[in-house]
Amino acid sequence: MSWLKRLKSGLSKSSKKLSDGLTSILHLRKLDEETLQNLEDLLIQSDLGTSVTSDVIEKLRVDKFDTQINIDEIKYFLAKELTNRLKPYVKPLEINKNFRPEIILIVGVNGSGKTTTIAKLGDFWSKEKKSIRFAAGDTFRAAAVEQLCIWGKRLDIPVIKRGSGADAAALAYDAVIESQIEKDDVLLIDTAGRLHTNSNLMEELKKIKRVIKKAEETAPHKVILVLDATVGQNAYKQVEIFHKAVGLTGLIMTKLDGTAKGGVLVGLADRFKLPIFAIGIGEKANDLQQFEASDFANSLVGLES
Numbered sequence: 428m429s430w431l432k433r434l435k436s437g438l439s440k441s442s443k444k445l446s447d448g449l450t451s452i453l454h455l456r457k458l459d460e461e462t463l464q465n466l467e468d469l470l471i472q473s474d475l476g477t478s479v480t481s482d483v484i485e486k487l488r489v490d491k492f493d494t495q496i497n498i499d500e501i502k503y504f505l506a507k508e509l510t511n512r513l514k515p516y517v518k519p520l521e522i523n524k525n526f527r528p529e530i531i532l533i534v535g536v537n538g539s540g541k542t543t544t545i546a547k548l549g550d551f552w553s554k555e556k557k558s559i560r561f562a563a564g565d566t567f568r569a570a571a572v573e574q575l576c577i578w579g580k581r582l583d584i585p586v587i588k589r590g591s592g593a594d595a596a597a598l599a600y601d602a603v604i605e606s607q608i609e610k611d612d613v614l615l616i617d618t619a620g621r622l623h624t625n626s627n628l629m630e631e632l633k634k635i636k637r638v639i640k641k642a643e644e645t646a647p648h649k650v651i652l653v654l655d656a657t658v659g660q661n662a663y664k665q666v667e668i669f670h671k672a673v674g675l676t677g678l679i680m681t682k683l684d685g686t687a688k689g690g691v692l693v694g695l696a697d698r699f700k701l702p703i704f705a706i707g708i709g710e711k712a713n714d715l716q717q718f719e720a721s722d723f724a725n726s727l728v729g730l731e732s
Protein backbone atom coordinates (compact mmCIF):
# COMPACT_ATOMS: atom_id res chain seq x y z
CA MET A 428 0.00 0.00 0.00
CA SER A 429 1.30 3.47 -0.82
CA TRP A 430 2.15 5.89 1.96
CA LEU A 431 -0.82 8.09 1.07
CA LYS A 432 -3.24 5.17 1.30
CA ARG A 433 -1.77 4.17 4.64
CA LEU A 434 -1.98 7.77 5.85
CA LYS A 435 -5.63 7.99 4.87
CA SER A 436 -6.42 4.70 6.52
CA GLY A 437 -4.40 5.71 9.60
CA LEU A 438 -6.30 8.97 9.90
CA SER A 439 -9.65 7.38 9.15
CA LYS A 440 -10.90 7.69 12.72
CA SER A 441 -10.10 11.40 12.72
CA SER A 442 -11.68 11.96 9.32
CA LYS A 443 -14.75 9.87 10.20
CA LYS A 444 -15.34 11.98 13.26
CA LEU A 445 -15.26 15.11 11.11
CA SER A 446 -17.32 13.63 8.28
CA ASP A 447 -20.02 12.26 10.58
CA GLY A 448 -20.18 15.61 12.33
CA LEU A 449 -20.48 17.46 9.02
CA THR A 450 -23.23 15.12 7.82
CA SER A 451 -25.39 15.75 10.85
CA ILE A 452 -24.76 19.50 10.86
CA LEU A 453 -25.18 20.24 7.17
CA HIS A 454 -27.97 17.90 6.23
CA LEU A 455 -30.10 19.91 3.78
CA ARG A 456 -29.27 23.17 5.44
CA LYS A 457 -28.14 26.54 4.38
CA LEU A 458 -25.09 27.94 6.07
CA ASP A 459 -26.93 29.97 8.69
CA GLU A 460 -25.76 31.19 12.06
CA GLU A 461 -26.76 28.02 13.87
CA THR A 462 -24.96 25.81 11.35
CA LEU A 463 -21.83 27.91 11.67
CA GLN A 464 -22.03 27.59 15.45
CA ASN A 465 -22.35 23.81 15.18
CA LEU A 466 -19.47 23.71 12.75
CA GLU A 467 -17.34 25.71 15.13
CA ASP A 468 -18.08 23.25 17.92
CA LEU A 469 -17.20 20.33 15.66
CA LEU A 470 -13.84 21.83 14.66
CA ILE A 471 -12.98 22.51 18.28
CA GLN A 472 -13.94 18.95 19.21
CA SER A 473 -11.69 17.79 16.37
CA ASP A 474 -8.75 19.39 18.21
CA LEU A 475 -7.93 21.94 15.51
CA GLY A 476 -7.49 24.66 18.09
CA THR A 477 -9.45 27.86 18.71
CA SER A 478 -7.45 30.16 16.48
CA VAL A 479 -7.60 27.95 13.38
CA THR A 480 -11.26 27.22 14.04
CA SER A 481 -12.35 30.83 14.36
CA ASP A 482 -10.41 31.78 11.21
CA VAL A 483 -12.07 29.01 9.22
CA ILE A 484 -15.52 29.93 10.52
CA GLU A 485 -14.98 33.61 9.71
CA LYS A 486 -13.90 32.80 6.16
CA LEU A 487 -16.91 30.55 5.69
CA ARG A 488 -19.17 33.28 7.00
CA VAL A 489 -17.75 35.80 4.54
CA ASP A 490 -17.67 33.46 1.52
CA LYS A 491 -20.67 31.22 1.92
CA PHE A 492 -23.17 32.63 4.41
CA ASP A 493 -26.77 31.85 3.56
CA THR A 494 -25.86 29.62 0.65
CA GLN A 495 -26.64 25.95 0.24
CA ILE A 496 -23.33 24.22 0.79
CA ASN A 497 -22.68 20.51 0.59
CA ILE A 498 -20.32 18.38 2.60
CA ASP A 499 -17.73 18.00 -0.14
CA GLU A 500 -17.52 21.75 -0.61
CA ILE A 501 -16.93 22.18 3.10
CA LYS A 502 -14.30 19.46 3.06
CA TYR A 503 -12.45 21.10 0.17
CA PHE A 504 -12.67 24.43 1.89
CA LEU A 505 -11.36 22.97 5.15
CA ALA A 506 -8.57 21.00 3.50
CA LYS A 507 -7.39 24.12 1.67
CA GLU A 508 -7.44 26.21 4.81
CA LEU A 509 -5.64 23.58 6.86
CA THR A 510 -3.04 23.07 4.14
CA ASN A 511 -2.30 26.80 4.11
CA ARG A 512 -2.05 26.87 7.87
CA LEU A 513 0.31 23.89 7.95
CA LYS A 514 2.55 24.77 5.03
CA PRO A 515 4.88 27.13 6.90
CA TYR A 516 5.79 24.35 9.33
CA VAL A 517 6.70 21.66 6.84
CA LYS A 518 10.38 20.83 7.17
CA PRO A 519 12.02 18.14 5.09
CA LEU A 520 13.73 15.30 6.85
CA GLU A 521 17.20 16.29 5.76
CA ILE A 522 20.49 15.78 7.46
CA ASN A 523 22.47 19.00 7.66
CA LYS A 524 25.63 18.36 5.69
CA ASN A 525 27.53 21.10 7.53
CA PHE A 526 27.97 18.82 10.48
CA ARG A 527 29.67 15.45 10.65
CA PRO A 528 27.72 14.20 12.39
CA GLU A 529 24.55 16.17 12.73
CA ILE A 530 23.61 15.50 16.35
CA ILE A 531 19.93 15.00 17.05
CA LEU A 532 18.48 14.65 20.53
CA ILE A 533 15.13 12.90 20.75
CA VAL A 534 12.97 13.79 23.75
CA GLY A 535 9.44 13.16 24.98
CA VAL A 536 7.22 11.71 27.65
CA ASN A 537 7.12 7.99 28.47
CA GLY A 538 5.90 5.80 25.68
CA SER A 539 5.42 8.59 23.14
CA GLY A 540 7.38 6.63 20.54
CA LYS A 541 10.92 8.03 20.85
CA THR A 542 12.84 4.80 20.44
CA THR A 543 10.66 3.58 17.59
CA THR A 544 10.96 6.98 15.89
CA ILE A 545 14.75 6.77 16.11
CA ALA A 546 14.57 3.40 14.39
CA LYS A 547 12.27 4.83 11.73
CA LEU A 548 14.57 7.81 11.12
CA GLY A 549 17.47 5.39 10.90
CA ASP A 550 15.59 3.36 8.32
CA PHE A 551 14.64 6.50 6.37
CA TRP A 552 18.23 7.75 6.15
CA SER A 553 19.68 4.27 5.59
CA LYS A 554 17.78 4.24 2.34
CA GLU A 555 19.68 7.40 1.41
CA LYS A 556 22.92 5.55 2.19
CA LYS A 557 23.73 7.84 5.12
CA SER A 558 26.13 6.79 7.81
CA ILE A 559 24.04 6.66 10.97
CA ARG A 560 24.70 5.91 14.63
CA PHE A 561 22.31 5.50 17.53
CA ALA A 562 23.12 6.36 21.15
CA ALA A 563 21.14 4.42 23.77
CA GLY A 564 20.75 7.42 26.03
CA ASP A 565 17.83 5.86 27.88
CA THR A 566 20.10 4.36 30.53
CA PHE A 567 17.16 4.25 32.93
CA ARG A 568 15.84 0.86 31.87
CA ALA A 569 17.86 -2.15 30.71
CA ALA A 570 15.00 -3.03 28.36
CA ALA A 571 15.31 0.35 26.66
CA VAL A 572 18.92 -0.26 25.67
CA GLU A 573 17.95 -3.73 24.50
CA GLN A 574 15.06 -2.31 22.43
CA LEU A 575 17.35 0.10 20.57
CA CYS A 576 19.98 -2.60 20.06
CA ILE A 577 17.38 -4.87 18.45
CA TRP A 578 16.48 -2.08 16.04
CA GLY A 579 20.16 -1.38 15.41
CA LYS A 580 20.77 -5.01 14.51
CA ARG A 581 17.73 -5.18 12.28
CA LEU A 582 18.67 -1.99 10.43
CA ASP A 583 22.41 -2.59 10.53
CA ILE A 584 23.05 0.64 12.42
CA PRO A 585 25.65 0.70 15.21
CA VAL A 586 24.45 1.52 18.72
CA ILE A 587 26.52 3.15 21.43
CA LYS A 588 25.44 1.88 24.83
CA ARG A 589 26.35 1.46 28.44
CA GLY A 590 24.89 -0.58 31.26
CA SER A 591 21.58 0.49 32.72
CA GLY A 592 21.93 3.04 35.48
CA ALA A 593 24.89 4.69 33.71
CA ASP A 594 24.94 8.48 33.47
CA ALA A 595 22.96 9.44 30.38
CA ALA A 596 24.87 12.70 29.86
CA ALA A 597 28.23 10.91 29.99
CA LEU A 598 27.00 8.37 27.48
CA ALA A 599 25.81 11.14 25.18
CA TYR A 600 29.22 12.82 25.44
CA ASP A 601 31.04 9.60 24.52
CA ALA A 602 28.63 8.98 21.68
CA VAL A 603 29.32 12.40 20.18
CA ILE A 604 33.08 11.87 20.34
CA GLU A 605 32.86 8.41 18.80
CA SER A 606 30.50 9.54 16.07
CA GLN A 607 32.85 12.42 15.23
CA ILE A 608 35.75 10.02 14.94
CA GLU A 609 33.70 7.82 12.64
CA LYS A 610 32.60 10.89 10.64
CA ASP A 611 28.97 9.81 10.64
CA ASP A 612 26.31 11.80 8.85
CA VAL A 613 23.98 11.68 11.79
CA LEU A 614 23.93 10.66 15.45
CA LEU A 615 20.50 10.03 16.94
CA ILE A 616 20.44 10.16 20.73
CA ASP A 617 17.60 8.37 22.52
CA THR A 618 16.55 9.60 25.96
CA ALA A 619 14.50 8.14 28.77
CA GLY A 620 10.83 9.04 28.77
CA ARG A 621 9.99 11.65 31.34
CA LEU A 622 6.83 13.29 32.36
CA HIS A 623 7.00 16.95 31.54
CA THR A 624 5.81 17.60 35.08
CA ASN A 625 8.82 15.90 36.69
CA SER A 626 11.31 18.71 37.19
CA ASN A 627 14.23 16.45 38.22
CA LEU A 628 14.05 14.56 34.97
CA MET A 629 13.67 17.76 33.00
CA GLU A 630 16.85 19.01 34.73
CA GLU A 631 18.59 15.83 33.62
CA LEU A 632 17.63 16.58 30.05
CA LYS A 633 19.16 20.05 30.33
CA LYS A 634 22.31 18.43 31.67
CA ILE A 635 22.48 16.06 28.69
CA LYS A 636 22.26 19.09 26.43
CA ARG A 637 24.99 20.96 28.35
CA VAL A 638 27.33 17.99 28.34
CA ILE A 639 26.86 17.34 24.61
CA LYS A 640 27.95 20.95 24.06
CA LYS A 641 31.24 20.20 25.80
CA ALA A 642 32.01 17.63 23.13
CA GLU A 643 30.67 19.77 20.25
CA GLU A 644 29.74 23.33 20.96
CA THR A 645 27.31 23.65 18.04
CA ALA A 646 25.35 20.59 19.23
CA PRO A 647 22.71 19.39 19.62
CA HIS A 648 21.83 20.51 16.12
CA LYS A 649 18.26 19.44 16.50
CA VAL A 650 16.14 18.70 19.55
CA ILE A 651 13.02 16.89 18.43
CA LEU A 652 10.01 16.30 20.64
CA VAL A 653 8.17 13.08 19.88
CA LEU A 654 4.46 13.44 20.58
CA ASP A 655 1.85 10.72 20.83
CA ALA A 656 -1.22 11.91 18.91
CA THR A 657 -3.56 9.91 21.12
CA VAL A 658 -2.96 12.26 24.07
CA GLY A 659 -4.86 15.01 22.24
CA GLN A 660 -5.00 18.30 24.12
CA ASN A 661 -2.33 17.23 26.63
CA ALA A 662 0.20 17.64 23.83
CA TYR A 663 0.04 21.42 24.27
CA LYS A 664 1.44 21.23 27.80
CA GLN A 665 4.13 18.79 26.67
CA VAL A 666 5.34 21.07 23.90
CA GLU A 667 5.27 24.10 26.16
CA ILE A 668 7.30 22.53 28.95
CA PHE A 669 9.85 20.68 26.82
CA HIS A 670 10.33 23.78 24.68
CA LYS A 671 10.97 25.88 27.74
CA ALA A 672 13.39 23.34 29.21
CA VAL A 673 15.51 22.38 26.21
CA GLY A 674 14.48 24.58 23.27
CA LEU A 675 12.83 22.44 20.63
CA THR A 676 13.81 22.52 16.96
CA GLY A 677 10.67 20.72 15.89
CA LEU A 678 8.15 17.99 16.36
CA ILE A 679 7.42 14.48 15.21
CA MET A 680 3.94 13.17 15.89
CA THR A 681 3.45 9.42 16.20
CA LYS A 682 0.46 7.10 16.53
CA LEU A 683 -1.65 9.09 14.10
CA ASP A 684 -3.00 5.71 13.09
CA GLY A 685 -6.05 4.71 15.03
CA THR A 686 -6.73 7.96 16.87
CA ALA A 687 -9.56 10.42 16.31
CA LYS A 688 -7.33 13.22 17.61
CA GLY A 689 -5.16 13.76 14.54
CA GLY A 690 -6.40 17.34 14.25
CA VAL A 691 -4.29 18.31 17.24
CA LEU A 692 -1.27 18.58 14.96
CA VAL A 693 -2.87 21.55 13.20
CA GLY A 694 -3.56 23.33 16.47
CA LEU A 695 -0.05 22.65 17.76
CA ALA A 696 1.69 23.90 14.64
CA ASP A 697 -0.39 27.04 14.69
CA ARG A 698 0.15 27.70 18.37
CA PHE A 699 3.87 27.01 18.72
CA LYS A 700 5.05 27.75 15.17
CA LEU A 701 7.43 24.80 15.35
CA PRO A 702 8.51 22.77 12.33
CA ILE A 703 6.95 19.34 11.89
CA PHE A 704 9.61 17.01 10.60
CA ALA A 705 7.64 13.82 10.22
CA ILE A 706 4.63 11.81 11.24
CA GLY A 707 4.33 8.19 12.32
CA ILE A 708 1.43 5.95 11.45
CA GLY A 709 2.48 2.57 12.78
CA GLU A 710 5.02 0.47 14.63
CA LYS A 711 7.16 -0.65 11.72
CA ALA A 712 10.39 0.95 10.56
CA ASN A 713 8.82 2.30 7.37
CA ASP A 714 5.76 3.76 9.10
CA LEU A 715 7.23 7.26 9.14
CA GLN A 716 7.34 9.90 6.45
CA GLN A 717 8.25 13.50 6.02
CA PHE A 718 5.35 15.71 6.86
CA GLU A 719 3.40 16.97 3.85
CA ALA A 720 0.72 19.60 4.42
CA SER A 721 -1.86 18.84 1.75
CA ASP A 722 -1.65 15.04 2.10
CA PHE A 723 -2.21 15.44 5.82
CA ALA A 724 -5.03 17.97 5.50
CA ASN A 725 -6.83 15.95 2.78
CA SER A 726 -6.53 12.77 4.80
CA LEU A 727 -7.68 14.47 7.96
CA VAL A 728 -10.89 15.74 6.41
CA GLY A 729 -11.39 12.50 4.48
CA LEU A 730 -11.04 13.80 0.92
CA GLU A 731 -10.56 11.13 -1.69
CA SER A 732 -8.01 12.88 -3.90
Ligand SMILES: Nc1nc2c(ncn2[C@@H]2O[C@H](COP(=O)(O)OP(=O)(O)OP(=O)(O)O)[C@@H](O)[C@H]2O)c(=O)[nH]1
Nearest residue numbers: 537538539540541542543620681682707708709710
Ligand atom coordinates in the same frame (compact mmCIF):
# COMPACT_ATOMS: atom_id res chain seq x y z
N1 LIG B 1 0.33 2.44 16.38
C1 LIG B 1 1.52 3.03 16.55
N2 LIG B 1 2.31 2.63 17.54
C2 LIG B 1 3.50 3.24 17.70
C3 LIG B 1 3.92 4.29 16.85
N3 LIG B 1 5.15 4.69 17.28
C4 LIG B 1 5.45 3.92 18.34
N4 LIG B 1 4.48 3.04 18.60
C5 LIG B 1 4.40 2.04 19.69
O1 LIG B 1 4.32 2.71 20.93
C6 LIG B 1 4.98 1.98 21.95
C7 LIG B 1 6.00 2.89 22.63
O2 LIG B 1 7.01 3.19 21.68
P1 LIG B 1 8.50 3.49 22.12
O3 LIG B 1 9.24 3.84 20.89
O4 LIG B 1 9.05 2.40 22.96
O5 LIG B 1 8.26 4.77 23.01
P2 LIG B 1 9.33 5.57 23.87
O6 LIG B 1 8.95 6.99 23.83
O7 LIG B 1 10.70 5.21 23.49
O8 LIG B 1 8.98 4.96 25.33
P3 LIG B 1 9.86 5.09 26.66
O9 LIG B 1 11.26 4.77 26.28
O10 LIG B 1 9.25 4.08 27.58
O11 LIG B 1 9.67 6.47 27.16
C8 LIG B 1 5.61 0.78 21.26
O12 LIG B 1 4.76 -0.33 21.43
C9 LIG B 1 5.66 1.20 19.79
O13 LIG B 1 5.62 0.09 18.92
C10 LIG B 1 3.04 4.71 15.79
O14 LIG B 1 3.30 5.62 14.99
N5 LIG B 1 1.85 4.05 15.70
Ligand SMILES: [Mg+2]
Nearest residue numbers: 541542565571
Ligand atom coordinates in the same frame (compact mmCIF):
# COMPACT_ATOMS: atom_id res chain seq x y z
MG1 LIG C 1 12.29 4.54 24.57
